[in-house]
Amino acid sequence: xxxxxxxxxxxEGLHVTFxxxxxxxxxxxxxxxxxxRPGEVVGFIGPNGAGKTTTIxxxxxxxxxxxxKARLFGEAAGSLSxxxxxxxxxxxxxxxxxxxxxEALRLYAKVAGIPRGQREQLISDLIEKVGLLGxxxxxxxxxxxxxxxxxxxxxxxxxxPDLLILDEVTSGLDPVARHDVRAILRNFKTQGKTxxxxxxxxxxxxxxxxxxxxxDDGSIVEENDLGQMLASAKCVVLRVRHDSRVGDxxxxxxxxxxxxxxxxxxxxxxxxxxxxxEHLEKQGAKILEVKEAxxxxxxxxxxxxxxxxx
Amino acid sequence: xxxxxGIAHVAILESFRRKDPYVVLILGLVIVSGAALFNQFGIxxxxxxxxxxxxxVTNILCIAICVVAAARQLPVEINNRTLYPLLAKPVSRTTVxxxxxxxxxxxxxxxxxxxxxELLAIFLLFGISAGAIFFQALYLRILSMWLIAAIVxxxxxxxxxxxxxxxxxxxxxxxxxxxxxxxxxxxxxEGAARRLAEAVYWVVPHLELFDLSxxxxxxxxxxxxxxxxxxxxxxxxxxxxxxxxxxxxxRRTAL
Numbered sequence: 001x002x003x004x005x006x007x008x009x010x011x012e013g014l015h016v017t018f019x020x021x022x023x024x025x026x027x028x029x030x031x032x033x034x035x036x037r038p039g040e041v042v043g044f045i046g047p048n049g050a051g052k053t054t055t056i057x058x059x060x061x062x063x064x065x066x067x068x069k070a071r072l073f074g075e076a077a078g079s080l081s082x083x084x085x086x087x088x089x090x091x092x093x094x095x096x097x098x099x100x101x102x103e104a105l106r107l108y109a110k111v112a113g114i115p116r117g118q119r120e121q122l123i124s125d126l127i128e129k130v131g132l133l134g135x136x137x138x139x140x141x142x143x144x145x146x147x148x149x150x151x152x153x154x155x156x157x158x159x160x161p162d163l164l165i166l167d168e169v170t171s172g173l174d175p176v177a178r179h180d181v182r183a184i185l186r187n188f189k190t191q192g193k194t195x196x197x198x199x200x201x202x203x204x205x206x207x208x209x210x211x212x213x214x215x216d217d218g219s220i221v222e223e224n225d226l227g228q229m230l231a232s233a234k235c236v237v238l239r240v241r242h243d244s245r246v247g248d249x250x251x252x253x254x255x256x257x258x259x260x261x262x263x264x265x266x267x268x269x270x271x272x273x274x275x276x277x278e279h280l281e282k283q284g285a286k287i288l289e290v291k292e293a294x295x296x297x298x299x300x301x302x303x304x305x306x307x308x309x310x
Numbered sequence: 311x312x313x314x315x316g317i318a319h320v321a322i323l324e325s326f327r328r329k330d331p332y333v334v335l336i337l338g339l340v341i342v343s344g345a346a347l348f349n350q351f352g353i354x355x356x357x358x359x360x361x362x363x364x365x366x367v368t369n370i371l372c373i374a375i376c377v378v379a380a381a382r383q384l385p386v387e388i389n390n391r392t393l394y395p396l397l398a399k400p401v402s403r404t405t406v407x408x409x410x411x412x413x414x415x416x417x418x419x420x421x422x423x424x425x426x427x428e429l430l431a432i433f434l435l436f437g438i439s440a441g442a443i444f445f446q447a448l449y450l451r452i453l454s455m456w457l458i459a460a461i462v463x464x465x466x467x468x469x470x471x472x473x474x475x476x477x478x479x480x481x482x483x484x485x486x487x488x489x490x491x492x493x494x495x496x497x498x499x500e501g502a503a504r505r506l507a508e509a510v511y512w513v514v515p516h517l518e519l520f521d522l523s524x525x526x527x528x529x530x531x532x533x534x535x536x537x538x539x540x541x542x543x544x545x546x547x548x549x550x551x552x553x554x555x556x557x558x559x560x561r562r563t564a565l
Contacts, residue, residue, distance in 0.1 A: 057565070060394070060398055061397075062394065062397065062565040064564070080401075080402060081400075083398060083401075086398065087398075088394070088398035089395075090391060092391060094390040094391060094392055096320060096324070098327040098328065099320065099323065103323075107316055107317070107319075107320055108395065108399060110313060110316035111317070111396060111399040111400075111405075112399040112400065112401075113400060156398075
């Protein structure tokens with residue numbers, strides 16, 4: 001019997017390797033251990049090729065690991081009983097272009113085993129929830145990427161699963177749709193459901209997650225509550241006014257244009273801040289303010305893995 | 311079963327919304343009607359020619375549409391990743407595989423049925439007879455579609471899409487003619503070649519058994535029900551073997 005607070009997701013010593021067309025073995029996941037408790041919203045982030053999607057594929061049973069274990073609700077990952085409690089949104093999926101949104105959702109409802117008498121009402125509710133009202137009888141071939149993502153979200157939350165596994169949930173969505181998705185996920189969270197999602201949209205992750213798992217080269221680089229992670233990561237920001245280019249800055253400087261000639265430069269520490277300040281002043285820039293500030297998740301990510309191509 | 315039929319329904323919808331069957335039906339109608347026009351010249355024996363052309367064209371087009379549809383099912387789903395949200399639901403890969411197979415089988419059967427209706431209408435219009443053997447030929451043609459669909463859907467998990475279509479069409483041609491060729495050359499073969507020919511003869515499904523075209527052309531009486539039952543059993547056994555192999559392979563395929 002599964003205990004009440006038993007982990008929803010348990011991964012132990014997971015290894016996944018792929019064979020390239022040239023016969024070379026590439027390690028996608030390298031001894032990964034992680035655990036997600038019920039009711040948590042966990043962000044799974046990392047650069048491209050870090051192993052996020054591969055890990056999620058193992059959880060869904062799409063690929064088998066070379067070594068290690070992956071369990072969902074205490075059941076083997078990919079088992080029918082585990083999948084009956086999961087909603088999943090893949091990173092990139094083309095939904096059947098020859099079906100209408102309603103027909104596609106009907107198919108997913110059938111295979112999910114939702115009783116015939118409840119299907120149509122459930123589908124109508126989902127269509128309204130994801131903002132597809134009035135478009136549900138149109139073929140998916142005419143849908144934009146954002147509209148398809150809404151169909152994806154509708155099928156993922158169908159039947160109110162206990163766990164949502166989302167791969168790049170807000171990919172391709174416009175700001176309004178992102179807001180809607182956030183509301184849906186928050187609603188899930190308030191119901192005590194568990195959400196495990198990967199994303200490159202770090203603002204999204206910071207807004208939604210209780211805990212962050214930072215992955216690189218198939219292993220966990222850091223795993224912490226968002227607040228603790230960012231509290232340990234102060235940065236120095238320089239508010240500067242200049243109208244022309246200021247030449248090359250060190251790689252570790254994150255620059256943002258705030259408009260009206262005002263720029264914000266974020267660096268890791270005071271030493272680098274001093275070097276950047278001197279460089280900018282030589283270029284004729286006017287330093288408006290230099291101060292220590294809490295790092296954003298994006299700053300933190302770049303600082304941790306900035307050497308990687310993302 | 312509802313899950314299998316749900317997936318099958320999508321496979322059928324895809325084929326009909328892509329309009330493949332309609333194109334083939336119209337093409338068949340043009341060819342068969344063209345041939346039937348010759349019957350109006352009143353030349354004795356031309357009726358057999360019309361039937362021959364009609365059944366040959368129909369058989370080729372039915373096999374082509376079945377092969378193309380069956381070869382497309384799983385590779386396209388894997389390539390487009392439409393399988394991911396489907397397999398994320400509590401549905402086994404065996405169910406998905408069988409759903410695809412049933413979809414292709416039903417779609418191909420519908421196409422054969424439409425062709426046969428088309429043929430019957432043309433035959434009646436041009437005063438060409440079609441006895442009970444015509445309907446037995448229809449049944450066996452539909453049966454052969456289910457067998458071909460099982461082979462092609464399974465091969466789609468071993469070969470690329472293009473290779474599968476080519477190999478499957480060649481296989482259908484070979485399976486339809488191979489038995490007669492082996493019978494003709496059997497006495498000429500010796501040693502390993504003879505044993506190989508015999509082995510292949512017994513292993514490869516004989517599609518020629520499901521083709522009653524010649525009997526329809528020459529107005530034969532209907533064949534015994536026991537023969538139809540035996541052929542049904544034969545098709546079921548072969549289809550089951552291929553489907554079992556396909557399911558085994560699909561369950562082990564990394565997506």
